[in-house]
Amino acid sequence: MSFAIKVKKPVNLGDIPTNSNGGLTEDVARLRTSKLGEELAELQSLMYAAGTHSLLVILQARDTGGKDGTIRNLSRNMNVQSVHVKSFKVPTTEEAGHDFLWRAHPHAPVLGSVSIFNRSYYEDVIVVRVHDLVPKHIWKARFEQINAFESLLDASNTIILKLCLHISKDEQAERLKARELDDTKAWKLSVGDWEERALWDEYTKAYSDALSECSPKHARWHVVPADHKWFRDLAVTDAIVKTLRPYRDDWEAVLKAMGEKARGELDAFHATEG
Amino acid sequence: MSFAIKVKKPVNLGDIPTNSNGGLTEDVARLRTSKLGEELAELQSLMYAAGTHSLLVILQARDTGGKDGTIRNLSRNMNVQSVHVKSFKVPTTEEAGHDFLWRAHPHAPVLGSVSIFNRSYYEDVIVVRVHDLVPKHIWKARFEQINAFESLLDASNTIILKLCLHISKDEQAERLKARELDDTKAWKLSVGDWEERALWDEYTKAYSDALSECSPKHARWHVVPADHKWFRDLAVTDAIVKTLRPYRDDWEAVLKAMGEKARGELDAFHATEG
Numbered sequence: 001m002s003f004a005i006k007v008k009k010p011v012n013l014g015d016i017p018t019n020s021n022g023g024l025t026e027d028v029a030r031l032r033t034s035k036l037g038e039e040l041a042e043l044q045s046l047m048y049a050a051g052t053h054s055l056l057v058i059l060q061a062r063d064t065g066g067k068d069g070t071i072r073n074l075s076r077n078m079n080v081q082s083v084h085v086k087s088f089k090v091p092t093t094e095e096a097g098h099d100f101l102w103r104a105h106p107h108a109p110v111l112g113s114v115s116i117f118n119r120s121y122y123e124d125v126i127v128v129r130v131h132d133l134v135p136k137h138i139w140k141a142r143f144e145q146i147n148a149f150e151s152l153l154d155a156s157n158t159i160i161l162k163l164c165l166h167i168s169k170d171e172q173a174e175r176l177k178a179r180e181l182d183d184t185k186a187w188k189l190s191v192g193d194w195e196e197r198a199l200w201d202e203y204t205k206a207y208s209d210a211l212s213e214c215s216p217k218h219a220r221w222h223v224v225p226a227d228h229k230w231f232r233d234l235a236v237t238d239a240i241v242k243t244l245r246p247y248r249d250d251w252e253a254v255l256k257a258m259g260e261k262a263r264g265e266l267d268a269f270h271a272t273e274g
Numbered sequence: 275m276s277f278a279i280k281v282k283k284p285v286n287l288g289d290i291p292t293n294s295n296g297g298l299t300e301d302v303a304r305l306r307t308s309k310l311g312e313e314l315a316e317l318q319s320l321m322y323a324a325g326t327h328s329l330l331v332i333l334q335a336r337d338t339g340g341k342d343g344t345i346r347n348l349s350r351n352m353n354v355q356s357v358h359v360k361s362f363k364v365p366t367t368e369e370a371g372h373d374f375l376w377r378a379h380p381h382a383p384v385l386g387s388v389s390i391f392n393r394s395y396y397e398d399v400i401v402v403r404v405h406d407l408v409p410k411h412i413w414k415a416r417f418e419q420i421n422a423f424e425s426l427l428d429a430s431n432t433i434i435l436k437l438c439l440h441i442s443k444d445e446q447a448e449r450l451k452a453r454e455l456d457d458t459k460a461w462k463l464s465v466g467d468w469e470e471r472a473l474w475d476e477y478t479k480a481y482s483d484a485l486s487e488c489s490p491k492h493a494r495w496h497v498v499p500a501d502h503k504w505f506r507d508l509a510v511t512d513a514i515v516k517t518l519r520p521y522r523d524d525w526e527a528v529l530k531a532m533g534e535k536a537r538g539e540l541d542a543f544h545a546t547e548g
Contacts (some may be wrong), residue, residue, distance in 0.1 A: 105375075
């Protein structure tokens, strides 16, 4: 199972399925998610202890795409002490008075830790473009600026994983209606949601370009079928685990070396006592 | 008078004079600095009111090169309400756990305002290189990362001016000795200063490469002869004024349009009253 998009191959979001279930029933999928969750916890803990890498997870989705639910699911398996979740809303006046990456950069993860971006600077090439908030030459230049920024993070050992939670137009209608009927979720709904929905195709185009322009090898986008929430959770957990797994040996080696050094220092200490 | 280095033409700092005085006496130079200072104050105030641009001044120099004195001189003519001075010291553990631009980015100026960097991320290709603190492929990659970062700032209307205060080895010896003898300045001196001095040629090479690699049209380095403090102050003030002057007409036009809009709104308001 991999939903990573191919490097340097343009994608059209409209062609990618939203309702895959991997041939699994919900029960089986949840069991696998839980099993992978344990591995995720272990990998996170290893990364924290080794302190040689950090992890940045970027979540993007249309309205009701499931960003909040995804974060809730991840938090079940991650140690929140070393996870920082940052949500990006409409820029403040101070934020708008700087380059578009200014408000994101301070939230890049420190070595050993995880940052999860709930929306991100990708809105500056998506919503900004759909609503024509800046001229074309400005948002077009941002693809390269984003790539340079992510290269900078990559060069300082930040592992980058970008997840686009992908739902169908019908599924969105269901979820918007459900929100209207559910008093506990009605606050999440605004008139704007239905207006944004009318721009579905414009968003598809903007997403497709962003995914295509910003998917270098070290920071690939994964388009996660998200119509089934239980499958989305499995696919997201799987993607993170598969991204971290290749580092396991290195992190264990770092810890082993640390342990030997610590033991060596302890021996030296006891030797001076004798 | 211009000490801007040429774009795409490698420089050797060792070949650039440190003791120029522009053919001026100290008195005449100070008078001119004061006159230019008035224009600087006016330009800064225009920039603040128009709010369409910001200014980033980066100061780099060898020890005793005159960064603090330069900032003191500038502060005489600038409105400190919209100036932010940021000094960069040895990175903290948290700073070292991020990419090298992480600690600088939050201090980029907001539209309308000025940031002055006392040292900067250029130390990450200078002192870091001289002392072999990271492998060559890491600091070499930083030239491009710096260029991308400054392009990002440029794209969001930050005017960038980079000043390398350039003193001779003899002048540095004088200043270090003077510090030793002056109780009010002795705190600025450390044993390290003399040790760094022994690496004079390595610093010359590292500075020369940084200036050569990072001088695009929108973010050029100026190598300011700084043996004579009074000439240095003149040259710095002159460089900033000449950098801002081309924007004067635009800023005045913005203010004029603002005034007309404000007057128009006022008229509309009075019309509804009638």
